[in-house]
Amino acid sequence: MIICIVYVVLLLSMIGWLSWWWNEIWYVRPLKARCSASNAIMPLGHLGFPLLGETLSLLWHFNIVSRPDDFIAFKRRKYGYTEGIYRTHLYGSPSIIACSPSLCKFVLDSSDKFAQEWPTTQVLGTNSLITLNEGQRHGIIKSVIVKSINQPDSLSRIVLQIQPTIVAALQLWSQMPKINAFYQVKKVTLDYTMRYIAHLEFGSSHIDAIEKLFQGIVYGFRAQPWNLPGTAYHHALKCRKKITKKLKEELEKRKQKNNDSVSGESTTNDLMDSLMQMKNEEQRHLSDEEVLDNVVSTILVGHISIAYAITWSLQFLANNPHVLLKLREENKAMFKENSNESITYEDISKLKYTNKVAEETIRTANLSAFVFRKATDDIVFKGYLIPKGWSVLVWLRNLHNDPTNFKDPMSFNPDRWETRPKQGTYNPFGGGSRSCAGSALVRVSLALFLHHLSIGYKWELLNPDAKVKYLSHPLPSDGFEISICKV
Numbered sequence: 494m495i496i497c498i499v500y501v502v503l504l505l506s507m508i509g510w511l512s513w514w515w516n517e518i519w520y521v522r523p524l525k526a527r528c529s530a531s532n533a534i535m536p537l538g539h540l541g542f543p544l545l546g547e548t549l550s551l552l553w554h555f556n557i558v559s560r561p562d563d564f565i566a567f568k569r570r571k572y573g574y575t576e577g578i579y580r581t582h583l584y585g586s587p588s589i590i591a592c593s594p595s596l597c598k599f600v601l602d603s604s605d606k607f608a609q610e611w612p613t614t615q616v617l618g619t620n621s622l623i624t625l626n627e628g629q630r631h632g633i634i635k636s637v638i639v640k641s642i643n644q645p646d647s648l649s650r651i652v653l654q655i656q657p658t659i660v661a662a663l664q665l666w667s668q669m670p671k672i673n674a675f676y677q678v679k680k681v682t683l684d685y686t687m688r689y690i691a692h693l694e695f696g697s698s699h700i701d702a703i704e705k706l707f708q709g710i711v712y713g714f715r716a717q718p719w720n721l722p723g724t725a726y727h728h729a730l731k732c733r734k735k736i737t738k739k740l741k742e743e744l745e746k747r748k749q750k751n752n753d754s755v756s757g758e759s760t761t762n763d764l765m766d767s768l769m770q771m772k773n774e775e776q777r778h779l780s781d782e783e784v785l786d787n788v789v790s791t792i793l794v795g796h797i798s799i800a801y802a803i804t805w806s807l808q809f810l811a812n813n814p815h816v817l818l819k820l821r822e823e824n825k826a827m828f829k830e831n832s833n834e835s836i837t838y839e840d841i842s843k844l845k846y847t848n849k850v851a852e853e854t855i856r857t858a859n860l861s862a863f864v865f866r867k868a869t870d871d872i873v874f875k876g877y878l879i880p881k882g883w884s885v886l887v888w889l890r891n892l893h894n895d896p897t898n899f900k901d902p903m904s905f906n907p908d909r910w911e912t913r914p915k916q917g918t919y920n921p922f923g924g925g926s927r928s929c930a931g932s933a934l935v936r937v938s939l940a941l942f943l944h945h946l947s948i949g950y951k952w953e954l955l956n957p958d959a960k961v962k963y964l965s966h967p968l969p970s971d972g973f974e975i976s977i978c979k980v
Contacts, residue, residue, distance in 0.1 A: 512542050513542065516540035516542070516543060520582070521535060521540065521580070527880065528878050531873050531878055532873075533873045533876055533878040534877060534878065535580060535878055536578040536579050536589060537572035537573070537579060537580070538580035539580070539581070540587060544585075546581065546583050546585075546587075547581050547582060547583055548717060551564060551583060551964075555862075555963040556962045556964055559962065559963065561862065561890065561967075562890070562891070562894050565590070565592055565891050568590070574593075575877070576595070576874065577591065577594075577597075578590065578596055579592075583886065584717060584884065585612060585717065585718055586883065586884040587880075587884070588883060589879050589883055589884070589885045589886070591885055591886065591887050592891040592892070594898065594916070594918045595875075595917060596874060597887050597888070597892060597917060597920065600866055600885055600887050601887060601923060601925040601928075602924060603925070604925055604926050604927060605869070606869055607866035607868060607869065608627070608867050608869050609624060609626055609867075609927055610865050610884060611623065611865045612717075612718045613713055613714060613715070613716065613718055613729070615730055616710055616713040616726065616729045616730060616733060617714075618733070618787070618790045620782055620786040620787065621786040621787050621789070621790035622634050622638060623794065630774055631926075633772075633773060634768070634771075634779075635930050637768060638931070639930050641763070641767050642689070642690070642795070643930055643931050643933045645838065648838050648934065648937050649837065649838040649839075650689075651689050651934065651937075652836075652837060652838045652937060652941060653837070654685070654689055655688075655941070656834075656835050656836075656945075658681055658684060658685045659681065659685075659941065660834065660945055663945055663946065663949065666977050669977075671955060671975065671976045672974070672975060673971070673972040674804050674807055674972065674973035674974070674975050675801075675804045675968060675972040678800045678803050678804050679707075679708070679796065679797070680701070681800075682795075682796040682797075683707065684700055686795045686796035686799075687703075687796075689763065689764075690763060690765065690791055690792050690795070691740065691743060691764065691788055691792070692763050692765075693743060703736065706736050709728050709732030710729045710733050710793055711797055711965055712725045712729060713725050713726045713730070713732075714729075714965040715862075715965040716729065725965075733789065737785050737786075740785055743765070744765065744785060747765070764787075764788065764791060765788050768783075768784045769784055791930075791931070795931050795935075797966075798929075798935050799934075799935055799938045801858065801860050801967070802855055802860065802935060803938075803939060803942050804968070804973050805857070806851075806854045806942070806943060807952060807954075807973060807975060808954065808969075809853075809854055809857060809858075810850075811953065811954050812905070812954075813905050816850060816907060819846055820947045821947045823844055823845070823846045823847055824844065824943070824944045824948045825948055827840060827843070827944070836941070841937055841940050841941060844940060847943050847947075848910075848936070848940055849908065849911075850907045850940075850943060851936055851939040852907070852910050853909065853910060854939060855921045855935070855939070856893050856921060857903075859890045859893055859921075860921065860967070861889055861923075862889065862963065862964075862967075863886045863887055863889055864886075864887050864923055865884060865886060865887075866884070866885040866886075866887060867883070867884055867885065868880060868881050868882065868885060887920075887923075889920050889921065889923075892917075893918075893919065899914065899918070922935075950977055950978065951977070951978060951979075952976065952978075953976050954973070954974075954975055956969070959971045959973075959974075
């Protein structure tokens with residue numbers, strides 16, 4: 494009996510040892526020759542268990558104990574800071590974590606060395622700007638999207654177009670005893686984003702249904718890419734298919750309208766039309782799938798980024814009344830200067846403190862904790878090998894929360910934007926040629942909301958200590974329940 498127990502203990506010990514070191518043996522040991530040839534060493538770290546890697550640790554820090562920065566802090570304590578580079582295994586792939594300003598900048602600026610590589614490409618759209626690799630097609634599509642939603646002339650038009658929706662929403666919320674802020678804000682941003690991107694207008698019940706589909710996609714953003722029933726990734730794929738089907742109906746209507754018109758040209762003049770009319774590097778029009786992938790992904794990323802930023806601004810301002818006071822003063826002064834309730838894009842640019850509040854909200858909220866790249870060849874950075882084919886996670890969150898980059902980084906301090914941050918320390922929208930095509934739109938939309946919120950409303954957080962989950966995006970478990978009323 495005792496011998497059997499000893500054998501069982503030894504067997505379990507061997508299985509445990511092999512499980513712990515399997516990924517290291519399988520992925521790292523074969524790289525010794527390449528390290529020697531490059532006169533480099535592998536970054537410190539550990540690849541975790543087979544298949545899972547360090548997924549359980551990531552989920553533990555981000556969603557269970559709600560201490561996402563400890564995921565990197567643990568590595569710093571165990572392995573040292575080195576050059577802000579560690580090895581791990583996440584999202585089904587051996588990976589390198591980049592968390593220093595110099596390495597993050599190097600990866601983001603080197604699109605020839607690090608290809609765009611999301612593990613959830615099917616969720617985001619295989620032909621969308623987000624997932625396309627660098628090249629002429631990527632550049633052409635990005636220029637069309639930037640022109641439609643991110644340049645001064647388009648932003649001027651969008652500001653006037655979406656303002657009535659924001660004003661009406663705030664008035665409606667003030668008549669309700671309490672609201673789930675994130676849910677209500679999402680409905681508003683989705684409503685007006687669909688209108689200025691594809692001139693789509695739906696009733697309240699339809700917006701609710703469509704918003705749930707988009708939220709399903711969001712949950713699959715940074716989920717493990719396991720296409721199994723019951724997983725977030727599987728659900729996200731189903732949601733994207735349903736949304737694409739709805740938008741394809743609108744695309745077909747426009748194609749028929751263009752065929753019936755004398756000139757054969759569209760007059761709607763939104764992003765969907767622009768994509769339908771553009772030609773790729775081969776001077777061919779985009780396929781229906783390419784148009785739909787980019788419309789869906791732009792609506793998705795556009796409305797959800799703005800919604801998260803607006804929602805977090807409610808928390809930061811409620812917790813920092815001195816900031817809210819200065820915000821009110823500036824915007825009330827602007828309100829008195831105008832003869833009507835609406836403000837223009839030019840007015841927003843004059844609201845200096847409001848724009849600082851918007852920037853600090855974006856930094857502190859850390860809407861995108863990390864972005865994905867893949868090494869296209871063996872690359873040596875300051876003596877460390879980044880192996881070909883390995884994923885690279887650019888850990889943006891660490892840049893924004895590192896006290897060496899921002900003084901007292903966990904405090905909400907808009908006045909820190911009196912001076913520009915050190916180079917490479919602030920990349921909320923990525924960097925290089927892959928930077929977000931709608932970064933200015935997010936900033937302007939947030940500033941516009943802050944204007945109308947501050948001049949007419951006050952609010953209270955009903956669950957100020959609600960637990961926050963940080964994947965796929967940071968959000969309290971109650972969705973930010975607030976009571977809001979007119980001042």
